[in-house]
Amino acid sequence: MKCPFCRDLENKVIDSRLAQEGDVIRRRRECLECHRRFTTYERAEETSLLVAKRDGGKEPFDRAKVAAGVGKAIKNRPVTEEQVQQLAAKVEEKLRRKGPVVTTQEVGLEVLTLLRKLDDVAYMRFASVYKDFQEVTDFERELGLLLQKRDGSGPAKARSGRRSG
Ligand SMILES: [Zn+2]
Numbered sequence: 001m002k003c004p005f006c007r008d009l010e011n012k013v014i015d016s017r018l019a020q021e022g023d024v025i026r027r028r029r030e031c032l033e034c035h036r037r038f039t040t041y042e043r044a045e046e047t048s049l050l051v052a053k054r055d056g057g058k059e060p061f062d063r064a065k066v067a068a069g070v071g072k073a074i075k076n077r078p079v080t081e082e083q084v085q086q087l088a089a090k091v092e093e094k095l096r097r098k099g100p101v102v103t104t105q106e107v108g109l110e111v112l113t114l115l116r117k118l119d120d121v122a123y124m125r126f127a128s129v130y131k132d133f134q135e136v137t138d139f140e141r142e143l144g145l146l147l148q149k150r151d152g153s154g155p156a157k158a159r160s161g162r163r164s165g
Pocket of ligand 1: 003004005006007008031032033034035036
C-alpha cells in the first residue's frame with residue numbers, strides 16, 4: 001500500500017472499520033516516511049471483478065486505473081486525492097453488485113455519475129475524454145441522458161456555497 005503523497009511503502013494502520021456499505025474495510029493509515037495520513041478501502045473478501053472490453057477481451061478491474069483517470073480530470077479543481085480514492089472505491093462497490101463481469105461503459109458511467117456530484121468541471125472533462133475512447137452508441141445515448149438531466153437540474157452556480165441571506 002503506497003503512500004499517495006511520497007509513494008513510500010511503509011505505513012501503519014491507525015484505525016480500521018467497515019465502510020457504510022458493509023463489506024469494504026476502511027483503513028486510516030499513517031505514512032512512516034512523511035507522516036501524512038490517508039485512507040484506503042479494502043475488500044473484506046476478494047472476489048474477482050472483470051471488465052469486458054470492446055475487443056472481447058477481459059481484464060481484472062483495476063481501481064487504481066479509475067483513480068488515475070479521475071485524477072487527470074480533477075487537475076486544478078478543488079477535489080482532494082482522498083475524494084478520488086473514495087470515488088474509485090464507490091465505483092468498485094457498485095460494479096461488484098452488478099456482477100462478476102462489467103463492461104468498460106458501465107465503469108465509465110459509474111465514474112461519471114459519482115463525479116458529477118463532486119465537481120461539474122471534472123465531470124465534463126472526464127465525460128469528453130471518456131467519450132473519445134468509446135465508439136459505442138449505447139454509451140453516447142447514456143451520456144446524453146446524463147447531460148440532459150444535468151441541464152434540467154437548474155443553474156449550477158447556485159451551489160457555490162456563498163449565499164448571503
Ligand atoms: Zn508518505
